[in-house]
Amino acid sequence: DDVTLRASHQWPGGKGDVRDEMVQLIAKEAKAAGVGLDVQVFPGASLVKPKDQWGAVTKGQIDLTAFPLDYASGRHPEFSATLMPGLVGSHERAQRLNDSPFMEEIKSIVEEAGAIILADAWLAGGFVSQQQCITSPETAKGQTMRAAGPAFEEMLVGAGASIASMPSSEIYTAMQQNVLTGANTSSGSLVSYRIFEVAKCLTAPGENALWFMYEPILMSKRSFDRLNEEQQQALQEAGDKAEEYFAGEAAALDQKLIEAYEGAGVEVVEMSKDDFDQWLAIAKETSYKNFAERVENGQDLIDKALAVE
Amino acid sequence: MRLYIKLVSALSRLLGVIAGLFLLSAVLSVSQMVFVRYMLNQSTVWQTEYTTYAIVAATFLGAPWVLIVKGHVNVDVLQIAAGPRLRLVMEALSGLAALVFVALMTYAAWYHFEEALTNGWRSDTVWSVPLWMPTLPMWTGLLMLCLQYIAELMRLATEGAPAPSAHGTELFDETVGSTKS
Amino acid sequence: MSPLVSGLVMLAALLALLAIGTPIAFALGLVAVGALFTVYGPFFLETLGEQFFSAMASFSLVSIPMFILMGAAVASSPAGKDLYEALDRWLNRVPGGLVLSNLGACSIFAALSGSSPATCAAIGKMGIPEMRKRGYPAEIASGSIAAGGTLGILIPPSVTMIVYGIATETSIGRLFLAGLLPGFMLTVYFMIWTIIACRRRGIGLSDLTESFSMRERFAALPRVLPFLLIIAAVLYTLYGGVATPSEAAGVGALFCLVLVAIIYGVFSHSWNFRQMPTIFRDTLKESVMIMLIIGASELFAFALSSMFITQSIAQAIADMEVNRWVLMGIVNVFLLIAGFFLPPVGVILMTAPILIPIIINAGFDPYWFAVILTINMEIGLITPPVGLNLYVINGIAPDISLGSILRGSLPYVLCMVLGIVTLCVFPQIALFLPNLVMGVAL
């Protein structure tokens, strides 16, 4: 008889967010395979809160999720490497990283914790500011920023910015009321949280993207093992299609970001190679260093990631 | 039995005081954050998180004491309308229902606390707090709430249902003047 | 079991537990746990602790205890009494004058806070005891604050509007503007009802027996200063770029504690440091109860969502082919009923992705609909079994029964329904300001 799977994610549903599209695609493909699979999609964190999804998927309470892996870095500190400044650089390199020894190690930790990866996805992101555009580290000095994840916060502090930690839902009001002067997060969130209404300048990912985050589609191992072979295969294939779809969309996403901000009359800039290198130098002194100290064989992980062409 | 009730109630009151201190510390940490950020233009790292955890701690640690002072709001229209025997049954049943939920939550909270402790889980922030710290008050408070509920049920068994509370009589007291001081 | 049947079973279990007098938080929790057990089997207990914890460990909820503390601090001093005495001297010729000024205060506080229970807590803590002291019936005193407090999510800033904006990709700034005039319209409706109710019952008019000279009226004004200072300070904190709404609550609470200690403790000796524990005791008692209800209602919402109940009904509405106004009527009834059982943010997250496209396809404006939806959610805040504002009031004024609060707020529910009707006839009330400030939306 039919198996109904629950898929959860935190982004708006049916609005073209690429992560929602990926999950919807898997749901559609799984159903179309005719192996008795039905996927209910719960978008917008309407089932489980964003950060609770890790516990829920590894224990099999939800079956599928599109999940920013760094959210679980408090439990698996190695995951911080999937939101490390400057570690990825471009969409092409992100593709090459997926099959590297670095990602193999990350994926084995995911599996050990109780989830398997159906589709890889590296999302690019950028900076927004209400004051001067953020390009070189110098331009961030004196700004009050909100960053996604500790690695970026450490780097920004290293550049002389102040950090205000607050939930992403408060970025909009905080920027509107001048409590924050800037923020950095994924292209998708920069659009869907409508930060363009309150920003003066966007630093788009471009050629030298400092911000990349790994947001794969995960499936609970517990749920996966309960399925029959045909169903498992159907899901794997659906996952491959979603990954393919994402690869085709990745660059278009950044274009959508730029269009949304230009449409709202926001100035759009990019980082130069020189800006990127300056940031990377700071990151190596701050977040990379802390990561190596905090995480067992952390240095080894970073080296493996940097070794990828 | 009387000793149990006394002991548990005293412990609940003590936790209540600690809860109050957590509340005060939450106010101070938010204010300190705003001051440091706005006046000194410095980074704020731990305050948002601390404040949130302190409020959670105050909530759970305060819960057993709130039970003693009958602060957990319920709909008591039927209880008041019922005769003394029926009311006793209803009080016992509702107490048991609440106890079942609280006991399950105590188990769930322990599970979460124990998992966070043994796996060394931390919050995913720069502050990186070991998660057993903020989850311990949740478990402690729920456990005490269980014990306090048992105490209240014992009280019910030995003393019978208390007379309808002051606010119970208010329900049928439509006169305005009586509330004038 | 079909989603609808499971929903009805949950409803029946909840009502039975509430009827025998189970505390609301634990009744909601027990039904949720029972439902989750049937959906997931016993292993859901492995994630339950984490979910309960994170339901409450949210910085935006912090503002609720903070605003209660703020109110408790002011209530322990003569500041509230002085304010109401002054208002009394000025408004004693108006039937229900004191209720009116409380409603006004609610709408001002709604501009400070993004949450309705917090607005309720801040005004009610002072307002209800003072109204009752001056002879207003418990029902009107509590009902008006319960209803006035709901304005917190209509008048910006508003947590619900932010969630709606994100879920529907609409401009949050525009949504805020859309809520402003309807918020004032509702305030006026509430006030008109209050005048009618007080006139008809001949209550609240006892003030009329006294009369004050202009000199007496002006003499009362200086003592209002501390109160104005508090409002000015919180407004400045919020709009002067000092703090976010959640943070402003904490700063406001500390400011009130200090102000009360200095002005009334040091200068006029009408306050004493021994009152400090009482302030915290009162705050704790109310906020513990509200926070636990919030945590339990999140579990309840999680159970409903797990069973796909809310979503199935929304989908059923989406599949109907009816006249657009019939559709709007059905959507309203659905939102009203959902609001009985779920907190506002839960309703929006579960239904917006399904309902909004239909609403827009039927030719309705998404900003206008946001206001309609918010008013529906406001009604939900003062209707049982999950009516957070009702419980806030019950915490603040434990001597007023839930029944009285309910009876008192029912007429205000009708005011809100009238508000929805008005907005259907004159959508411009919602759309005028955003169009004026930000240009007509595409």
Ligand code: NA
């Ligand atoms: Na508001």
Ligand code: NA
């Ligand atoms: Na309700």
